[in-house]
Amino acid sequence: MDADVFVIGSGPSGVQAAIHAARKRASVVVAGKPSSSSMSGTEIENYFGSPPRPGDEILAEGIALAKSFGAAFLGQNVVSASAEDGRFRFSMEDGTEVVAKAAVIATGISRKSLGIPGEKDLFGKGVSYCAVCDCNFYRGRKAVVVGNDSEAAVSAELMTRYASETHWVAWDAEAEETLARKAAEAGAVMHASKPKAIEGDGKVERIVLEDGTIIPTDGVFIELGARSSADIAMDLGVMPEMDDSVKVGSDCSTEVPGVFACGDVTGRPWQVAKAVGQGCVAGMSAADYARKAE
Numbered sequence: 355m356d357a358d359v360f361v362i363g364s365g366p367s368g369v370q371a372a373i374h375a376a377r378k379r380a381s382v383v384v385a386g387k388p389s390s391s392s393m394s395g396t397e398i399e400n401y402f403g404s405p406p407r408p409g410d411e412i413l414a415e416g417i418a419l420a421k422s423f424g425a426a427f428l429g430q431n432v433v434s435a436s437a438e439d440g441r442f443r444f445s446m447e448d449g450t451e452v453v454a455k456a457a458v459i460a461t462g463i464s465r466k467s468l469g470i471p472g473e474k475d476l477f478g479k480g481v482s483y484c485a486v487c488d489c490n491f492y493r494g495r496k497a498v499v500v501g502n503d504s505e506a507a508v509s510a511e512l513m514t515r516y517a518s519e520t521h522w523v524a525w526d527a528e529a530e531e532t533l534a535r536k537a538a539e540a541g542a543v544m545h546a547s548k549p550k551a552i553e554g555d556g557k558v559e560r561i562v563l564e565d566g567t568i569i570p571t572d573g574v575f576i577e578l579g580a581r582s583s584a585d586i587a588m589d590l591g592v593m594p595e596m597d598d599s600v601k602v603g604s605d606c607s608t609e610v611p612g613v614f615a616c617g618d619v620t621g622r623p624w625q626v627a628k629a630v631g632q633g634c635v636a637g638m639s640a641a642d643y644a645r646k647a648e
């Protein structure tokens with residue numbers, strides 16, 4: 355599938371970017387799940403022109419508007435991205451490929467934690483939230499990937515290429531079947547029980563599951579939900595800041611020509627008004643860039 359502008363994220367910033375890019379007559383494809391937006395399930399209390407209202411309602415209306423201008427919504431997460439020959443290529447959970455002239459990163463802040471004992475204390479000492487970033491440190495060592503979704507499956511398959519032993523802990527597996535099969539065929543050992551604790555003396559030594567299983571390991575990769583903003587940015591050649599935010603200029607451009615970013619992913623304040631404001635700028639900038647890249 356080809357697009358002028360590919361928007362990664364179906365929250366307010368991504369939807370607004372889609373609206374403004376489509377209004378400039380760019381062909382627009384949007385990835386992401388609206389139900390994963392930070393806005394979903396909230397009451398938005400301070401948004402211009404709107405009394406306090408459920409975030410899901412505002413989002414649904416925005417998506418309907420973007421669709422009416424021609425934007426297509428895939429309703430799926432991006433599992434990998436790359437930049438080649440002045441074009442950006444994305445793979446979705448079901449294997450669909452999208453090639454775009456310009457990309458807008460509107461992924462919000464999606465890093466989720468397990469909230470179990472040991473996770474916080476051993477962060478950076480074997481606990482990681484980014485297999486793509488840290489896989490190289492685990493050559494010939496043991497690794498455990500934790501997560502139920504497609505991203506965890508992709509990370510488990512990736513870790514089998516580095517680690518001497520890879521385990522994948524998924525207690526409520528929802529990963530796309532092909533990706534899950536790939537991870538298993540690559541040698542990832544599956545465990546269907548929830549993690550209870552991560553243990554070790556100054557560094558990760560083991561993870562304990564609720565069913566009593568103890569897996570000795572050097573690293574625990576927590577991959578809950580979608581591929582993180584930082585991972586996607588790096589896939590496209592954009593180096594995230596230390597806090598994983600993506601730095602943008604006044605036109606929402608990043609350091610990579612053709613890649614724009616907007617919303618929570620660009621840093622604080624994490625607010626709908628800022629997200630849609632930047633979405634407007636990013637959408638227009640991306641459409642202009644795509645037109646020149648004809």
Ligand SMILES: Cc1cc2nc3c(=O)[nH]c(=O)nc-3n(C[C@H](O)[C@H](O)[C@H](O)COP(=O)(O)OP(=O)(O)OC[C@H]3O[C@@H](n4cnc5c(N)ncnc54)[C@H](O)[C@@H]3O)c2cc1C
Nearest residue numbers: 363364365367386387390392399432462617618624625626
């Ligand atoms: C409890 C709560 C209450 C809040 N109340 C308010 C309020 O009253 N007022 C206010 O202004 N703000 C409020 N906020 C903040 C507001 O919701 C966010 O600032 C806003 O949603 C940010 O929009 P965004 O588009 O940048 O990111 P998000 O809304 O988080 O959307 C990110 C999108 O990216 C998608 N995505 C992520 N990874 C991938 C991937 N790999 N592939 C494809 N898609 C991906 C997600 O599925 C999602 O669709 C609240 C937030 C919370 C959590």
